[in-house]
Amino acid sequence: MKSHHATGAADDTVLFHTTGRTGTITLNRPRALNALTHPMVLRIEEALLAWASDPAVERILIRGAGDRGLCAGGDIRAIHDDAKAGTSASAAFWRDEYRLNALIARYPKPYVALMDGIVMGGGVGVSAHGSVRIVTERSRIAMPETGIGFVPDVGGTHLLGRAPGLLGTHLALTGSAVGAADALLCGLADHFVPAALLPELADALAEEPAHEVLPRYAATPAPGELAARRPWIDRCYAADTVEEIVERLLAEGDPAAKETAETILAKSPTALKVTLAAVRRARTLATLEEVLAQEYRTSCHALRSPDLVEGIRAQVIDKDRTPRWSPSDLREVSDEAVAAFFAPLGPGRELRPAGASAPDSGPGPGSGQR
Template sequence: MTGDASDDVLVERRGAAGLLTLNRPKALNALDLGMIRRIRAAFDAWSADGGVTRIVLRGTGRAFCAGGDIRRIHDEAKAGGPPAVDAFWREEYALNALIQRSSKPVISLIDGIVMGGGVGLSLHGSHRVAGERYAFAMPEVGIGFFPDVGATYALPRLPGAFGTYLALTGERVGQGDGLAFGLATHAAPAASFDAITEALAAGEPVETVLGRGPAVPPGPVHAERALIDSCFSAESVTAVLARLDAAAAEGSDFAARAAATIRTRSPTSLAVAFAQMRRGGALTFPEAMLTEYRIVTRILQGHDFFEGVRAVLIDKDGAPHWRPDSLEAVTPEMVEAHFAPLPNEPRFG
């Protein structure tokens, strides 16, 4: 999974800014190990360079970054087991941790899709600028995976139960809701991203540059925040669904849609993601990343990830056969096993 990432990640020192441009538009800038290593090398160099006072991330095409190269990860893990892709997780999660503890501002200019690994690159940085096509999601439970790349730490720290809503539904969030819930810190028209980059390269104060953006009203999800907090604060996924069903029976189309979506997801992934959301608020960032490393290792030893990728990305029949196929069949012991320590664990801070 190494490959030659020199064209897939453009690395440029421009004035006071280190500029990283994800340049794999046909793949929606999906990350492979070579790209992660190139980004890491740039961060390491710029962290030690006193002339670089801010780091800027951008993406070409209609995505900032749609995540990791899941199809390639699937194929390599299926052929060689978890060890075949172990370096990818270790190095991606280490990069997430490096960004989170950066002493220099990390500014992501996001117009279009930001999911999975793209969230890991941007959400833990100091500034996230949402363009008008901004579309955030962590849809991993839909392919038998789980919200990783630091979601264990970040999502429980969002307002109310919004993080649990994102984790269990995988639904997309647009510009207004991204700002309202704190996923984005600023807004700007995508057409101004070049000018923003130049102003940052010229050394202008980051807050001054980004503060010129427009005021954007909250989106439709924010209008449902009371319902989200009421339903997604329940004590289990089954209880969340019961509350959503009750709200749907009282006429909430939003609740009905959320419940229907959750019922299409992997029961195991839902139970693991719910446990993440309940535990993550008490973890440090390195602890959260270690937790995710434990979970991903167990996920790749199971069934649902391979079945989910088959159904969504390979055969594209949209009809995954989950095992177990119901929430009731997912025992507490099965969930707990995903969080158990592993031999030879990495450190993320």
């Protein structure tokens, strides 16, 4: 086993080592559910760029320390403090994080992500763009941003916009977490492997390609929920507006549809409308890089929105779970207010082409290249 020493290697929040032919990234903040910080993002990018040109490394493996999850997202408290202070540290973090997401998607070597346990927000960004995405019976995958007054990012609108039917729109608005079977159905993962077999799988990957290893470990997960619900999901989410989506859900007569409507109505009205627009716009964009540039705009504009500070306060800081959204009603969110989230940021402030300094295009998510 050989360690990889990236810049700031004294920081043990992310660990790098090579075992056999595999370069392994371990997110190492188990007490914080391996939430990403800006230094972690920079160090992962540096390691990936070094390994891309290292002939001794044939594949990448990313996993999380501990047994609770790969990664619960970004450092939400830091974003709250930044938004409250009116500073721009979060914009700098997102710029580098989104560049990393693009690098992962176009990485020239197989990128194997162990999406065990909780995988949310930024955790999706460092895993679901990989070429080999593995879930377990413990996986809970979500883009829960609307619940904190934010909009799905890290390429989430790209992934969800390409899910079958309107399943991705459903997940984007509700922020609901899905298990293994539904992650496979939605195109967020490629293989199911029982959690108990992951250590053995990782050992095997040290010497063998993933396409040779996976048939020995892959299995069929327990049934999910979304396949049976897709008929009413596709009907309801085809409506033009969030208000109409909620109306259709309430009219379905299915208890699960009614519960979904109530879930949506608890989210930030502004974030809901921007999210619906973002997912629909993402479907029309040709590349992940274009979607990330759009998400960078919505994220930077959200940083100045009162709902982001209030949502994080209610869910993470005070934990009273009673956010006071502004405005508080979907009907009060104008088309102009939504459009403002997609407005140009100004000269020198846009996200430059993601991964511009990265290696040539690689396999991309779910491509089958191993």
